Amino acid sequence: MADRYLHLTGTAPGRFLTRRLGLPQPAPLRRWTLETPHLDGPLLHLTAGVPTVTEVAETLSRAGLPVVSRSDRPAAIVLDATGVATAAGLGDVHAALHPVVRSLAPGGRIVVLGTVPSPDDHHQAAAQQALEGFVRSLGKEIGRGSTAQLVRIPGGASAHAAESTLRFLLSPRSAYVSGQVIELTSATPDQAADQAATPAPDPAAPLTGRTALVTGAARGIGAAVASVLARDGAQVIALDVPGAREELERTADRLGATALPLDITARDAADRIAAAAPDGLGILVHNAGITRDRRLANMPADRWASVIEVNLDSVLRTTDELLKAGAIPRGGRIVATASIAGIAGNTGQTNYAAGKAGIIGLVRSLGPRAAADHGVTVNAVAPGFIETKMTAAVPLFIREAGRRMNSLSQGGLPVDVAEAVAWFAQPGSTAVNGQVLRVCGQSLLGA
Numbered sequence: 001m002a003d004r005y006l007h008l009t010g011t012a013p014g015r016f017l018t019r020r021l022g023l024p025q026p027a028p029l030r031r032w033t034l035e036t037p038h039l040d041g042p043l044l045h046l047t048a049g050v051p052t053v054t055e056v057a058e059t060l061s062r063a064g065l066p067v068v069s070r071s072d073r074p075a076a077i078v079l080d081a082t083g084v085a086t087a088a089g090l091g092d093v094h095a096a097l098h099p100v101v102r103s104l105a106p107g108g109r110i111v112v113l114g115t116v117p118s119p120d121d122h123h124q125a126a127a128q129q130a131l132e133g134f135v136r137s138l139g140k141e142i143g144r145g146s147t148a149q150l151v152r153i154p155g156g157a158s159a160h161a162a163e164s165t166l167r168f169l170l171s172p173r174s175a176y177v178s179g180q181v182i183e184l185t186s187a188t189p190d191q192a193a194d195q196a197a198t199p200a201p202d203p204a205a206p207l208t209g210r211t212a213l214v215t216g217a218a219r220g221i222g223a224a225v226a227s228v229l230a231r232d233g234a235q236v237i238a239l240d241v242p243g244a245r246e247e248l249e250r251t252a253d254r255l256g257a258t259a260l261p262l263d264i265t266a267r268d269a270a271d272r273i274a275a276a277a278p279d280g281l282g283i284l285v286h287n288a289g290i291t292r293d294r295r296l297a298n299m300p301a302d303r304w305a306s307v308i309e310v311n312l313d314s315v316l317r318t319t320d321e322l323l324k325a326g327a328i329p330r331g332g333r334i335v336a337t338a339s340i341a342g343i344a345g346n347t348g349q350t351n352y353a354a355g356k357a358g359i360i361g362l363v364r365s366l367g368p369r370a371a372a373d374h375g376v377t378v379n380a381v382a383p384g385f386i387e388t389k390m391t392a393a394v395p396l397f398i399r400e401a402g403r404r405m406n407s408l409s410q411g412g413l414p415v416d417v418a419e420a421v422a423w424f425a426q427p428g429s430t431a432v433n434g435q436v437l438r439v440c441g442q443s444l445l446g447a
């Protein structure tokens with residue numbers, strides 16, 4: 001569905017008129033393309049306090065941009081604030097960023113590196129938590145299509161574990177992600193051994209040799225996920241309901257994927273998925289989802305039950321069965337799909353929001369255990385307003401509000417969610433576990 005307002009503000013008369021009326025000014029976002037895989041300009045590396053993680057400079061040098069300590073027009077700024085442990089130390093954050101924030105190129109990136117707030121040192125915890133409020137505010141004020149995030153690296157660890165995360169955040173792939181906090185985990189000893197034994201993946205096709213199954217892949221976000229995973233080298237199995245067989249086969253043919261017409265709520269769904277990936281399922285993406293909106297007072301039990309069954313129960317059941325059967329080998333990745341409705345709630349969506357909040361509960365609880373018991377990570381994307389058939393069905397006024405009520409003043413595209421899924425799926429993303437990443441342009445809802 002075309003965003004006509006974004007189009008209008010891209011013309012000189014439209015920009016003049018909307019400025020005069022004080023209306024939002026969305027900047028066109030630059031997404032990843034083969035021709036423009038990187039941001040256009042250098043990465044400015046700054047420090048506040050004495051860093052508590054090692055190898056930051058080495059890790060940044062592999063993020064795809066020239067790293068500099070001074071620039072008139074940086075495309076990205078990374079501030080290492082891992083050493084900020086007191087309220088006074090926050091002054092160093094201001095001192096580092098205040099003089100340069102205005103010079104950030106349009107569509108630029110600011111990433112603040114922090115560490116995990118300590119349960120034993122309330123001064124360090126206050127200072128590190130302060131970085132969250134700082135970054136979320138910065139995301140709201142920098143404008144011009146730029147974004148700001150906080151990445152927490154466990155104290156004393158190497159920044160190497162953050163490499164895949166920094167490559168994602170410091171690239172056009174994260175165009176619609178802003179105001180997020182990503183907390184990296186320390187690898188378990190088994191995971192560290194697995195990683196040491198795994199050869200470095202080809203950066204152009206990091207998912208080569210992996211089989212990925214995407215549910216709800218006939219159209220919308222699922223089709224984009226299947227496409228991006230295939231682009232990154234995965235052999236994709238695209239699953240959707242038998243009723244969508246034709247659309248599914250068209251999508252699968254386009255991507256060189258295998259079509260699996262199957263209702264994910266079928267009792268034998270996990271068996272059939274495992275049978276479709278006899279050499280193991282490296283990546284499992286739970287994307288299928290439905291809405292059956294009504295206010296609770298008007299909602300019959302079948303509308304409640306069908307949403308919970310598709311959006312949550314089938315995800316829990318197939319995940320459990322596939323893990324138990326050993327169908328997801330070590331190094332595997334499970335990515336589920338939540339929604340900002342599951343964080344903020346939404347009128348008429350008690351069923352949908354309950355199901356999506358349930359996904360968040362699943363990810364947070366299972367992530368650490370799946371890593372320890374199976375060497376598998378479990379994460380979720382929480383999309384905001386994404387331009388798909390699902391949101392095209394939303395009434396005009398609510399749709400327009402959904403598009404504009406975020407720091408980037410526009411809706412996202414399915415590919416924005418797909419890029420986030422592909423980052424979770426990377427072999428280098430072992431330290432990313434139990435996370436829920438909002439892909440919402442820093443929506444005001446639930447923020």
Ligand code: NAD
Pocket residue numbers: 215216217218219220221222239240241244262263264265287288289290310337338339340382383384385386387388389390391
């Ligand atoms: P969509 O309706 O365009 O596509 C969903 C796909 O899931 C369809 O192809 C459908 O046939 C399939 N599906 C539904 N029930 C199924 C079942 N039982 N078994 C197998 N496949 C099934 O929706 P979308 O906008 O692409 O959304 C994809 C996911 O993202 C959903 O989980 C949705 O809740 C979530 N999400 C979307 C938005 C948005 O703005 N579009 C926002 C937040 C979350």
